[in-house]
Amino acid sequence: MPLVRIDVLEGRSRGELDAICEGVHQALVESIGIPVLDRFQVIAEHGPGGLVFDPDYLSIPRTRGVVFVQVTISAGRTLEQKRALYAAIARNLSSGAAVLPEDVLINLIEVSRENWSFGNGLAQYAPSESQGGPR
Amino acid sequence: MPLVRIDVLEGRSRGELDAICEGVHQALVESIGIPVLDRFQVIAEHGPGGLVFDPDYLSIPRTRGVVFVQVTISAGRTLEQKRALYAAIARNLSSGAAVLPEDVLINLIEVSRENWSFGNGLAQYAPSESQGGPR
């Protein structure tokens, strides 16, 4: 169910961009149990000026390799799960996608489970879908 | 009040993109009573790799014609209204924009009514705007 938006500055190879997407997804799978197949991501590259970041906020040095990761997800994860997710994303991007841990900015937007449709115009995750049988 | 973000892969004509925007908007009007003039949408095309989707999650077959629709909207719709909205979007895109129902992914982000300004720096939907008279 996550819908992931990733924003970076231009200059990375296709392989690097793919590795970023893969690292974020694997982190969701490893840390909070998202199904492997539940993968929906948008990654956008921006020219100079299109992505603005402070290079020192909270004394974290950031470079032009900064990666913004905004994940819309159903509510209900504990703080510990969120911590594990942040750590996993930073670790995966660092090890697999040549992104510095300092360059990984993450934000979660939480929504109700009934706020998703994965196709065919149905609310597959809504409460009564699972109680009411097929429709 | 909805702010709609639509993401697709490159390769569609301008007319197809316009039909997708129109179909989503008409669905909001038909199913949950959004005013016809209350239309604010961003549609972005992505190159290969820019939009990542699983072609089989929940056993729904998806193609490169997949359309991500993320709608930010004021909270308060019932589950039945959300179901009607999902069905209307899938139906409209299928009939008017040559999008397969299986290819329509929808997510709603709900916010407070006071979280909108439609121009002039005012909170037109905030509670006391309507009680306090003109300002």
Next chain:
Amino acid sequence: MPLVRIDVLEGRSRGELDAICEGVHQALVESIGIPVLDRFQVIAEHGPGGLVFDPDYLSIPRTRGVVFVQVTISAGRTLEQKRALYAAIARNLSSGAAVLPEDVLINLIEVSRENWSFGNGLAQYAPSESQGGPR
């Protein structure tokens, strides 16, 4: 902590785009006390048809100079603070970035403070980070 997404139609100079980003950020600083260094923004330009807006909704005349500003921010601002923010954004864009006040559309998405990581895979704003000492 705000993550700001700004969407405009193509045709503005780099300087105008920078002034829009600057004006939005200064408004956050002035009106609701966001730290000056807490600046993370994405600004995207769209071709004809990529940004759809009604030119008259709520009797506010909008032009092709319309600017969509979507701010993800931690919850907790009062209505008065939100009003001040909307007014400051419209004022700053009008005075510093040649944007008409009528053309400024703003939406806020509110999230929990624990929903942010500003780098290094840590939840810098989560409650127990500040209680538990350095980690």
